[in-house]
Amino acid sequence: MRQASNTLRRLDHVFAAVDHGSLRQAAKALRVRESSVSRNIVAMEQVLDMRLFNRDVHGVRLTEAGRAWTDLVRVHYEGLQDALAGGDHRNQDARTIRIGLCAQMGRAFVARLVERFHYRHPDVTVAIEDIGHEECLAAIRRRRLDIVFAHGLQNTASCRSETFAQERLFVLLPRGHPLADRPAVRWPDLAGASLLVSAPSQSDLTFLEHIAANGGPIPQICRASEATVILKVQLGHGVTLAGEGFARAVAIESAVWKPMQGQGSSRSIQAMWLESNPKRALLRLVGTARNMAPAKPLEPVINRSVKGAPPVTSKSADAKQA
8 A cells, every 4th residue: 555655646746747847846836845756756767767857957858758658647647536536525526617717817708707607507606716827737637626717828638728818918007107197008118127926837937038028027026925916016116917807806006007008918818627527517618718709808897796696716815915
């Protein structure tokens, strides 16, 4: 039994490294030390007598033999995870859809999606929670969440990602900022400013570094919650970004939201889910999202009650603080 437990733990660490491309990010997702991830991967390589990863300063990537092995083993590993989670009725409840939201993007789209979905399927409960970008894959693979809405997602083994809409970016400025009276802001207007971002994905960083290289603001990664980032903006320590839905729904004291204008002023709204997830309700939710007209401007649901509103739970601590 102990040997089986060790093997499963090693598999957890191997696939976390595969999904994140970094021992540090894998350790963060698993909530263990980086040395533990490295040690378990080496132990698995010794058992297999095979080198699974090439390691360098940029992270880890599968060797050719490692890719062939992980592709073969992945489906069995995930099947075992499902079997071990079989007693968790809460997460396997076919009449509950668990949605994860990553960053302040796509929230107005998700609000309209949930409202429309509930109109068609009133017997299904929708639970919504915030999740960090680095945790998305693990949460989907282990079916802690059924679907995650974010941006910068890519198709990966056994998971499907799809773009459903575009959302305009808004910038949060201190109320006394020289641009606060402008109807809209362009990237060059923010040249040299500190653009505060919390836990960005690699896609976010690539996008923001490109903007900075072309005369835009300079990204500054904050090891803080989104609520703390907003507080820093209020104190005049920089600016930050959010999607239109969040910006129109959440007023910030001593600060003002302004729409971005010009090239690079919008981001895609994507979703990721596990292709083998057996819930029919999930397939119906994805179908509803596909049928929603993306051309219509995203209108956030603000301070209004919807007759027959869906039973929705939320775990967003930052939203309460903001």
